[in-house]
Amino acid sequence: MNRAPLIFLGIFFTLAFSWTGIVLSNQLSYGKLQPITDETENKSYPELLPGLAAQGKLVYQDLGCIYCHSQQVRRPGFGADDKRGWGDRQSVARDYIREGRVLLGTMRTGPDLRNIGARQTSRDWHMLHLYDPQITSKGSIMAPFPFLFEKHKIVGQSSPKAIKLPAPYTAEAGYEIVPTPRAEALVAYLQSLKDTYAYPETKNVFVEPIAGTKKENQK
Amino acid sequence: MATAPSLVASFDPTSSPDLVKRAELSEIDASTKIPVLFFLCSAVLWLLVGTAFALISSFKLHTPSFLGDIEWLTFGRARTAHLNSVIYGWSVNAAFAVAFWLMARLSRSVLRHSGLLMIAGAFWNIGVTIGIVGILAGDSTSIEWLEIPPYATPLLFVAYAFVGAWALITFRFGKSGHIYVSQWYLLAALFWFPWLYSVAQIMLILEPARGTVQALVNWWFAHNVLGLWFTPIGLAAAYYFIPKVLGKPIHSYYLSVLGFWSLALFYNWAGVHHLIGGPVPAWVISAGIAASFMMAIPVVVVGINHHMTMVGNFSALKYSPTLRFIVFGAVSYTITSLIGSVMADRQVSEVVHFTHFTVAHAHQGMYAFFTMVMFGSIYYILPRILLKEWPSAMLISVHFWTVSVGITVYVVALSIGGIKQGLEMNNADIPFLQVVANTIPYLLSRSMSGILITIGHLAFAVNFTWMLLRPRAAQKTAPTLFRTPPEMEVVR
Secondary structure, eight states, X not given: OOOHHHHHHHHHHHHHHHIIIIIIHHHHHHTTOOOEEETTTTEEESOOOOHHHHHHHHHHHHHTGGGTOOOXXXXXXXXXXXTTTSOSXXXXXXXXXXXXXXXXXXXXXXXXXXXXXXXXXXXHHHHHHHHOXXXXXXXXXOOOOGGGEEEEEOOSSOOTTOXXXXXXXXXXXXXXXXXXXXXXXXXXXXXXXXXXXXXXXXXXXXXXXXXXXXXXXXX | OTTSOOHHHHHOTTOOSOHHHHHHHHHHHHHHHHHHHHHHHHHHHHHHHHHHHHHHHHHHHHOTTTTTTOGGGOHHHHXXXXXHIIIIIIIHHHHHHHHHHHHHHHXXXXXXXXXXXXXXXXXXXXXXXXXXXXXXXXXXXXXTTOOSOTTTHHHHHHHHHHHHHHHHHHHHTOOOSXXXXXXXXXXXXXXXXXXXXXXXXXXIIISOOSTTHHXXXXXXXXXXXXXXXXXXXXXXXXHHHHHHHHTSOOSOHHHHHHHHHHHHHHHHHHGGGGGTTSSSOHHHHHHHHHHHHHTHHHHHHHHHHHHHHHTTOGGGGGTOHHHHHHHHHHHHHHHHHHHHHHHTSHHHHHHHTBSHHHHHHHHIIIIIIIIHHHXXXXXXXXXXXXXXXXXXXXHHHHHHHHHHHHHHHHHHHHHHHHHHHHHHHTOTTSOHHHHHHHHHHHHHHHHHHHHHHHHHHHHHHHHHHHHHHSOOOSSOOOOOOSSOOHHHHHHO
């Protein structure tokens, strides 16, 4: 192999091969996947993130949540995603088409968050969990985010936004812990995470047959 | 074999019988001195920065309250700063240095206007610095391996274009009629990286593709950065230094051709195995799994070629620091790549995907293989461009033993912990927090091995700085080896 042009051609075509196969062909085949309009509800799915939640997604990105939390549910029978309650159905490509940045993630140091908005609906739970995960999930190794909160002196009435900390986490008398706008946005984002709509393609995906109900699943 | 220099001759740069050739090589080495030294100094600095972030993130994972109040060092940011400083800071700078030096030597080409390369080097390092400060300040893109914020990436791109072009010019103006296997790998790597990087930047950040096409682009990029940029450079160095230090030719020319083209063909399809079970077309994943299995061919072929060259010469490992690090790296390459092929299997991935096993695997590739090869190369290159010897064989020894034991403990502990974590995670009867609690002993051993590796890096940095600062010896010096080989005593 002493001919540089030949080596160069080989180098070019090998990468061109995978670029065509992995990047280009998929961009052409489903890069223009469209939302589905549900006429009975007069809405199109997946829905756009509401404004506050969209800001919260930026907080999620800036704190690097993706490095411990995936946002993809594997099909029933492949892992235990469904049994752990991480989603009623497998995630499909259409779930992500409205997202400017897709945060599938590759790590589950913590649980999958694709449907966290459906499982943890309480704002208070999220606030306490972000302030210090030990409050809600003893033994968790998640990072605490006290810097998303501020300590305020209570003047007159206490703020309705203040979080209700249990002992021994409470602030000293006369003070309260109030979430910053970033915390509010992040919680709005987490609460918005739910893929509950059933698309035509999700109705046909493989479902592990449960003994005795096989026929029903195939309908 | 009669003409091959003896073991001693290959250790000692001044004892080559062919003085004309030696003079030419010295001239080439001298021409690479300034840029190679610049890239190496930057690399060592980034290695220390990256190690510090590594320790911080590792501690945080078992003791989350450690530095928990500091937003800039929250786990998601410290971990990302670690990745980017060891990849774009340490590894790329070291790769540039080694690639330039190898390219100049193998092409028999004096590096022209090498001072200009410093501008590229400065751009690169300023870009990485801005990028890492940006990540710590909260501007990370949260795209794995591409976290550097978009305001710093143009700097990196310009710097890279410069470096790539310069290497090609060096190759083009070379006098060597023969293109050695290391050069194939270097040329390929230098061409592949900018293609990968620009496609990823365009389709993920400038004009993002829709939906999970982004994930495909992301893993096509991220896996190929390892396979088509760091791996070829690591292999190029191993292909050069193993025969060079031993003073014998590589085992088989035919195998090196086969190894190169099968790597080029299969590796670049393998990245999608990171999306097994994910919301992307099943056929792409199947193709990725097939390519990952096929990777066994280049790995076994390169393994045979490297290890068969070593056979019969293991005693040289007692003496040569370069060889010891590089052989450790080459063996790790074989092991980690074969594990990687197995990990792409759907049933295996069902367990180990999303766990610490993947982290162990990534470190085995980037550290036990690539970084060890870079250490070995630096131990060879630096005396030749500075014309002085390493001040302390003891520090080299400390460096080798701490990092090799450290990374072995790291990989073994996290691999076991990761498999356990994966099996437990797939059993919904075990509460999630219990799964987390069961990983903590393994995370603790990771921190312990991290401390060991840090000691090694400090020993290396001290030796490196000491070498830069010490005056050049007036008389002819012998290379720094772990111990004096018996043949050498006879020579004197």
